[in-house]
Amino acid sequence: MISPLPLAAIPPNCEARREQVTAFVREAMRTVPPEIRARSWMGFDPAFSHQLAERGWVGMTLPKAYGGGGESHFARFVVVEELLAAGAPVSAHWIADRQSGPLIAKYGTETQKRFYLPKICNAQAFFCIGMSEPNSGSDLASVGSRAQRRGDGWVLSGRKIWTTNAPHCHYIIALVRTSGSAADRHAGLSQFIVDLSSPGVTVRPIHDLAGDAHFSEIFFDDVLLSDDALVGTEGQGWDQVTAELAFERSGPERIYSSIVLLETWLNYLRGAASREANCIALLGRFTAHLAVLREMSISVTHKLCMGESPVVEAALVKDLGTEFEQSIPTLLADALAAFPDAAEDAALTRTLVYAQQIAPSWSLRGGTREILRGMIARGLGLR
Template sequence: MFFTESVQIMLSNFSFDDSNLPALNVLRQEVRDFLEEERQRGTVLRSPEGWDRFDPAFSKRLGARGWLGMTLPKEYGGHERTALERYVVTEELITAGAPLRAHWLTDRQIGPGILHYGTEAQKRLYLPRIAAGELYFCAGLSEPDSGSDLASIRTRATRVDGGWRINGSKIWTSGAHRVHMINLFARSSGTPEDRQQGVTQFLTDLNSPGITVRPIINMHGDHDFNQVFFDDVFVPDDAVLGTVGNAWSQVSTELAHERSGCERWLLSYGLLTRLITQVGSTPEPHVAERIGHLVAHLWTMHRMSFSIAAMLEEGKTPNVEAALVKDLGTHYDLEVPVVARQLIPPHVRASLEEDAPFNAMFNRVLDYSPSFTIRGGTREILRGIIARGLGLR
């Protein structure tokens, strides 16, 4: 029993030595108490989808608790909590399998982006609704035929009387079929050869005339991705986020939030917990060693990610550190299903019920794992950022 209990306690508690930060311990317990209440309601469960479930009602309950828009100023509906406090809340929610997809991207990066770059009118219009869990965005970044080369975008924003006319398309747009708005990254001057110059962000209502959202069904049979088409879509001048032509530096700051969070190394967390349960309380020594390696790696990612939250709290933009955490996290999330396949071989999985918890979790992670390498930037892009930060390029 010692092996299973000790590893499960470490996974569930994340006993990071934050004794000098007692408020975080209190907050962590508050979140756990809330999650226990939600388990009784059936909204929090260790399902294959984990936190990647869309539940607006749950998002609104988080907003009512003050756990959305945590770092935003109170005058805009926020709570002026620290980035470390937000980290504790999100880590607990993700590892519990709470349904976070509805508000996730909006709370993580759109809200901070509007706070830093938005007009006063934009802050007052959007931030209170974001903090309440009532307004959801998707990110309009990637484009067909561009891979991860974001600087080569061709979606065009042309100035017209009173605003801009948008033409083009975005792809792999998660959640575009069920959120309210898109943070659109478009070229407002020059050509794709100009790279980072002449690109602008637009806060765009997805109900605008001329926008078409087409589903992309993934290999698991789920509808998460979309391709979004813009055909002469008009957006007013007050939809511009930040400075016209300066979106590249704005997006770089946004991506630091996207790449450094604990969700970047917890995509396979549910499978790890099922694997520990499946091997039982007295596994063979080589099995215990392999799982111990995974848990140690998990702990390292936690410490690194937590330290980046501290950097964000200090007002820093840790682009290189965030890229490093994302790259290591991708490697980790790909390693977990490989180890699971080796420790629970096909003939053993076949002996289990088809919908057994381990099989269901394993099959989902295996199907989704190819996408882990491109979320938040491919490994090649991330390693390029790291190399430049180290002066190697």
């Protein structure tokens, strides 16, 4: 049963970091146009990630013993919020920092922790997610990729899809079957760290409507893995990936995907008082939704700080957040169309076009709306 989301606030010591982060990121993004900043956590820039790592802003929640900051999830929340609000390109280190690193810290062997975590904290190891597969939709339990024992290691065969930034990443953590069949559902699934430069690994980019190639399909053709590629306990991959998804769905990125577009529109309104007056209701709607979603996200972060795994609560925030994110380009397009004779703002138009093209994917990444609502219904005892 889902528990109530507690009212929570960012602790003052974490909030105090915001000014420093804001000053840095505003200067770093000062000359970057909004249509580029709108890509934010899809923007791949290793040099920028290295700058963040030098300031201790990558791997903030990972243990100090492995190069991390040993800080709370609230400290990371403040940094991430400011990066996203400015449209900073965080994609290079994003997945490793958000979920792969914490997964290894929680379930990995000592050898894995000492090898991977310092590299993640230094922005020297980039990870992608190996959950979804062709023909499986969002049904992760039906994965067909399989790792079989051979000697003192494993042989991996199969495919993964929607592996964001795979052509640029060093590793993937893949959820695969190690025993039984798809009919066994959650039983028999395990997770492996796979070096993407290994023989037998092929990465094929998939181009989206915006002309980018973030998504990829990965082929594993008899890839040899050592025994220490296994993360956690064999056969416990479902429990592990469920905990990982709580990290993936709980952050502020699930409500800020359209924030640069919204900011660009506000700047446009400031230069046209008549249009601003006609958009007050819409502006109020966006403000109210964003304020509530932010408070919910902070409450989920509080649960993470308490050592909980708020799987259902994170799914709720992700579902509502995606609905909000997708509504912004749609409603702004209607608002702009209400003034057909107004002078066009080229930067706003380019940013809006990008958001309209990419927005459909927002309700796919991190779990489809249908899957999330099924989880929420179970959490409420409705199914």
